[in-house]
Amino acid sequence: MDKPIYRKPIYREGNASYNDSTLHYIRQAAEHGLYEIRGLGAKRQLPTFDDLTFLTASASRYPLEGYREKCDTKTVLGTRFAKNPIELDIPITIAGMSFGALTANVKDALGRAATIMGTSTTTGDGGMTPEERESSKQLVYQCLPSRYGFNPDDLRKANAIEMVIGQGAKPGGGGMLLGQKISPRVAQMRTLPEGVDQRSACRHPDWTGSDDLTIKVNELRELTDWEVPIYIKVGATRVKNDVKLAVAAGADVVVVDGMQGGTAATQQVFIENTGIPTLAALRQAVEALEEIDMLGQVQLIISGGIRTGADVAKALAMGADAVSVGQAMLMALGCNSPTYFQDGKEIDASEGYARLNTAAGYCHHCHTGQCPVGIATQTPELEQRLDPDWGARRVKNYLQTLNMELTTLARACGKSNVHNLEREDLAALTIEAAAMAGIPLAGTNWVPGEGL
Amino acid sequence: MAALENKHFDLGAGSVRDLNQFLHKELPASGIKHIEIENPDGQHSIAVGLDAPVEIDILGHAGYFIGGMNKEANITVHGNVGWSVAENIMSGSVRVKGNASECVGASGHGGLVVIEGDASSRCGISMKGCDIVVGGSVGHMSAFMAQAGHLVVCGDADPGLGDSLYEAVIYVRGEIRGLGADAQIEEMSEQDLSTVQALLQQAGFDYDPKTFKRVGSARQLYHWNADAHQEY
Ligand code: SF4
Numbered sequence: 001m002d003k004p005i006y007r008k009p010i011y012r013e014g015n016a017s018y019n020d021s022t023l024h025y026i027r028q029a030a031e032h033g034l035y036e037i038r039g040l041g042a043k044r045q046l047p048t049f050d051d052l053t054f055l056t057a058s059a060s061r062y063p064l065e066g067y068r069e070k071c072d073t074k075t076v077l078g079t080r081f082a083k084n085p086i087e088l089d090i091p092i093t094i095a096g097m098s099f100g101a102l103t104a105n106v107k108d109a110l111g112r113a114a115t116i117m118g119t120s121t122t123t124g125d126g127g128m129t130p131e132e133r134e135s136s137k138q139l140v141y142q143c144l145p146s147r148y149g150f151n152p153d154d155l156r157k158a159n160a161i162e163m164v165i166g167q168g169a170k171p172g173g174g175g176m177l178l179g180q181k182i183s184p185r186v187a188q189m190r191t192l193p194e195g196v197d198q199r200s201a202c203r204h205p206d207w208t209g210s211d212d213l214t215i216k217v218n219e220l221r222e223l224t225d226w227e228v229p230i231y232i233k234v235g236a237t238r239v240k241n242d243v244k245l246a247v248a249a250g251a252d253v254v255v256v257d258g259m260q261g262g263t264a265a266t267q268q269v270f271i272e273n274t275g276i277p278t279l280a281a282l283r284q285a286v287e288a289l290e291e292i293d294m295l296g297q298v299q300l301i302i303s304g305g306i307r308t309g310a311d312v313a314k315a316l317a318m319g320a321d322a323v324s325v326g327q328a329m330l331m332a333l334g335c336n337s338p339t340y341f342q343d344g345k346e347i348d349a350s351e352g353y354a355r356l357n358t359a360a361g362y363c364h365h366c367h368t369g370q371c372p373v374g375i376a377t378q379t380p381e382l383e384q385r386l387d388p389d390w391g392a393r394r395v396k397n398y399l400q401t402l403n404m405e406l407t408t409l410a411r412a413c414g415k416s417n418v419h420n421l422e423r424e425d426l427a428a429l430t431i432e433a434a435a436m437a438g439i440p441l442a443g444t445n446w447v448p449g450e451g452l
Numbered sequence: 453m454a455a456l457e458n459k460h461f462d463l464g465a466g467s468v469r470d471l472n473q474f475l476h477k478e479l480p481a482s483g484i485k486h487i488e489i490e491n492p493d494g495q496h497s498i499a500v501g502l503d504a505p506v507e508i509d510i511l512g513h514a515g516y517f518i519g520g521m522n523k524e525a526n527i528t529v530h531g532n533v534g535w536s537v538a539e540n541i542m543s544g545s546v547r548v549k550g551n552a553s554e555c556v557g558a559s560g561h562g563g564l565v566v567i568e569g570d571a572s573s574r575c576g577i578s579m580k581g582c583d584i585v586v587g588g589s590v591g592h593m594s595a596f597m598a599q600a601g602h603l604v605v606c607g608d609a610d611p612g613l614g615d616s617l618y619e620a621v622i623y624v625r626g627e628i629r630g631l632g633a634d635a636q637i638e639e640m641s642e643q644d645l646s647t648v649q650a651l652l653q654q655a656g657f658d659y660d661p662k663t664f665k666r667v668g669s670a671r672q673l674y675h676w677n678a679d680a681h682q683e684y
Contacts, residue, residue, distance in 0.1 A: 147580070150559065152542060156501075196618070205577040205597075215515075216516075218496060219516070219520050
């Protein structure tokens with residue numbers, strides 16, 4: 001009789017340094033000799049607004065009735081110099097995302113939903129499409145380093161101008177749009193050869209330092225006869241200095257985009273390894289405005305990983321005047337969803353994800369232009385997968401939910417206006433969040449670093 | 453020209469803001485054909501955002517962003533200018549009788565920019581279809597990332613010329629002191645000769661087009677390629 005074969009049990013000792021994703025990264029690098037480009041924002045674990053909680057009313061504070069009593073959400077942006085500040089019904093705006101990265105249908109859906117909800121939407125690196133101008137009552141026109149499609153006629157049609165210095169996903173880096181997405185229309189709008197791998201500039205062509213920026217902002221004011229607000233957007237790195245410089249340059253509104261902010265295509269190394277978390281960025285931005293006595297005179301918009309009504313409420317309590325949402329809007333439209341809706345039918349999208357070597361829930365392949373749900377593409381067949389009517393309804397519902405959650409929390413804190421939410425209404429749940437947000441750790445008066 | 457068709461504007465007395473508002477709001481329906489702007493004194497953003505066929509003479513030196521985003525107007529500066537003259541020009545023309553500082557015609561989409569003297573660095577940066585003619589020399593990194601249009605340099609060009617060029621074309625009569633990444637010297641075709649001839653004529657320079665060299669894009673940076681120079 002044969003001796004029984006003895007097999008040792010396989011022991012799999014985890015390796016934190018060379019885990020699945022590191023192994024995948026090294027194999028990709030070895031195979032391609034190029035850095036990985038992808039879409040969306042930082043995926044790593046970071047301190048977020050989830051690490052804060054509200055100290056809602058109780059015996060020492062008086063709540064408002066959650067469903068009845070009025071809680072104002074009106075938000076005015078650009079009161080410093082502009083003759084016509086932007087008046088919004090809700091403090092939740094739609095972030096700049098380009099036609100090119102997204103389809104014209106998506107831009108149209110975002111515009112329509114924003115208009116129904118009384119908020120603004122924003123152009124992107126590729127100019128203003130007639131569709132989005134038509135559908136958006138309040139449209140913010142970005143002035144980007146590339147200046148693709150930037151022109152005085154659209155400038156005069158804008159309700160505000162956003163001078164983009166940087167973006168949370170890639171502060172200090174330029175955008176990209178790979179050849180697959182440079183369709184004839186995109187190429188024409190950007191004055192580029194069709195199919196070229198487009199690398200956007202990271203510096204503006206006509207100014208460099210902050211003194212020049214002051215003169216540039218003045219030119220934009222002169223171009224628009226001081227009528228519309230001028231925002232300055234920065235990616236969150238040296239936030240205190242940058243916010244102060246933006247104010248010194250004459251901004252009506254400063255937009256700070258944290259590390260979790262999204263992109264349609266950038267080097268992964270940028271997305272995961274640059275900038276500071278939105279939570280920390282917001283605290284520093286508010287402090288910067290306080291230090292120069294500009295809080296309330298220059299409005300502050302925070303963006304980068306805002307997903308829920310609670311996120312919005314916490315951002316406002318920490319001192320933001322409004323938030324801006326990008327990625328989550330795409331998710332409301334079906335990004336990373338297992339299905340899409342076409343001609344009234346729900347259709348399985350798993351094959352589309354599989355073709356990109358990914359699955360619903362894990363996709364960050366906006367750069368490929370092969371979006372399985374018809375959002376980040378310029379391919380006519382894929383574009384059909386997003387019906388703009390259906391999309392507009394989804395985005396409207398999502399904005400409405402965020403706003404209801406915001407007012408519910410504000411009322412519970414006893415506030416009849418969401419802008420009255422304050423830092424004192426918050427406590428931190430982790431030491432990191434307490435340190436970054438400057439909010440006491442729950443159950444203590446302790447803010448790490450304070451008093452040092 | 454009838455008196456009503458002419459207007460003087462004294463920037464020593466009125467502000468740039470008043471001037472620009474007049475140019476945007478009142479000029480188009482006024483029938484005015486010619487405006488003289490006195491005492492510019494190096495001020496910025498003079499005559500930006502024009503959208504009317506008018507002749508404008510700026511009598512003296514001016515600052516940054518002169519004639520920015522111009523459409524249709526023909527603007528002449530009788531002096532030197534600071535940075536980014538005629539930035540994002542769409543049509544019409546901007547002429548500088550003296551020298552220009554950096555970023556002449558930055559991201560200009562159309563129209564003509566003429567610098568009779570020298571232009572500093574990054575002349576024609578990011579240009580998207582405008583034409584620029586420089587009577588003298590240009591500084592470093594001129595036509596950086598230029599996408600479309602023509603840059604004609606009658607003098608010399610400093611290093612880094614045409615770095616990361618797309619489809620814009622550069623013509624240089626003098627010395628090229630160094631090309632940027634992906635720029636290359638190419639043969640002058642008949643088409644090039646007539647393009648240069650026409651642009652020189654419009655700009656008012658009398659040089660033989662045959663004395664110009666052509667610089668275009670080698671198009672090596674158009675696509676990601678692991679085996680190409682890793683200059684991404
Ligand atoms: S589903 Fe589409 S929009 Fe979402 S990450 Fe994938 S490619 Fe981008």
